[in-house]
Amino acid sequence: MPELPEVERERRLLLPAMTGARFVRVRLNRPDLRVPFSERFIERLRGRTVETLARRGKYLLAALDSGETLVMHLGMSGAFRIEPTGTRHAADALDTRHDHVVFVMSSGQTVTFNDPRRFGFMQLLAAGDASTTGVAALGPEPLSRAFTPHTLAATAAGRTTSLKSFLLDQKVVAGLGNIYVSEALHLANLSPLRAAATLATDTGRPHVSARTLVRAIKAVLRKAVGSRGTSAYRQARFRVYDRADEPCDTPRCNGHVQRLVQAGRSTFYCSTCQR
DNA sequence: CCTTCTACCTGTCAGC
DNA sequence: TGCTGACAGGTAGAAG
Numbered sequence A: 001m002p003e004l005p006e007v008e009r010e011r012r013l014l015l016p017a018m019t020g021a022r023f024v025r026v027r028l029n030r031p032d033l034r035v036p037f038s039e040r041f042i043e044r045l046r047g048r049t050v051e052t053l054a055r056r057g058k059y060l061l062a063a064l065d066s067g068e069t070l071v072m073h074l075g076m077s078g079a080f081r082i083e084p085t086g087t088r089h090a091a092d093a094l095d096t097r098h099d100h101v102v103f104v105m106s107s108g109q110t111v112t113f114n115d116p117r118r119f120g121f122m123q124l125l126a127a128g129d130a131s132t133t134g135v136a137a138l139g140p141e142p143l144s145r146a147f148t149p150h151t152l153a154a155t156a157a158g159r160t161t162s163l164k165s166f167l168l169d170q171k172v173v174a175g176l177g178n179i180y181v182s183e184a185l186h187l188a189n190l191s192p193l194r195a196a197a198t199l200a201t202d203t204g205r206p207h208v209s210a211r212t213l214v215r216a217i218k219a220v221l222r223k224a225v226g227s228r229g230t231s232a233y234r235q236a237r238f239r240v241y242d243r244a245d246e247p248c249d250t251p252r253c254n255g256h257v258q259r260l261v262q263a264g265r266s267t268f269y270c271s272t273c274q275r
Numbered sequence B: 001c002c003t004t005c006t007a008c009c010t011g012t013c014a015g016c
Numbered sequence C: 001t002g003c004t005g006a007c008a009g010g011t012a013g014a015a016g
Helices: A004-018 A040-044 A150-156 A162-169 A178-187 A208-228
Strands: A022-030 A052-058 A059-062 A067-073 A079-084 A100-105 A109-114 A122-127 A256-262 A265-270
Touching: A004 A059, A004 A079, A004 A109, A004 A208, A022 A040, A040 A100, A040 A122, A052 A208, A150 A208, A162 A178, A178 A208, A178 A265
Parallel strands: none
Antiparallel strands: A022 A100, A052 A059, A059 A067, A067 A122, A079 A109, A100 A109, A256 A265
């Protein structure tokens, strides 16, 4: 379930296995994921040490002592498995059909990337590589101080697209996906159908709704990171996501959650309290 | 530049 | 029990 909170959780799980550790062995079980692996992918990783493992939006970035960066994206269905090197599984205990990448680390842990739908990808970025897509094009981190009503309104000014589509755009804010956009809009009592431009006043200053929305985005993500970043992982119930026809959670609202399709993707919201 | 559409891939589930 | 179609949390590139 990889949106920002889930990617952050993967990062924290990977930290002890990867940071400060060397790639002892790298195995690719196929030539590509969504896109081909970088040239000489294995050779460029082998023997290198992971200095830091950071997250930017939904991307994981492993900075190597060679100056290169290993960029990893989980796509829709990607996940890592971490286990002591040499661990054996009973033949039917685990579905290993979609184990595409294996990192044997000097920490004694083996990190395996599994991705059935194969929308994930891994790329090695050379030092100083200034690509204009992907990581380089990302908007502000939603949990950082750089993400404010002011910056959001400035980006929204003049945009005719819906609030829902606007927030899914990673150049606007990095890390929200289909679930947390619905969740944040519900907490903010803002309709996903509203035009993005309504977040700004005529003078380009933030409308009060921008303030409410920024607060809601931060609250929803903080809560999800908290509940998902611990080992006592228990799926929190969503406010609206995948809850069509159920009663709305907003206090004193007697509406029901509705599902609609925007830009080909499901949106869940309550038309009674989201305006 | 902005917006919308499409492609990429496998798995699951509802309905027949 | 098959079969079919719809749907699933992602990004990026092309077209208008």
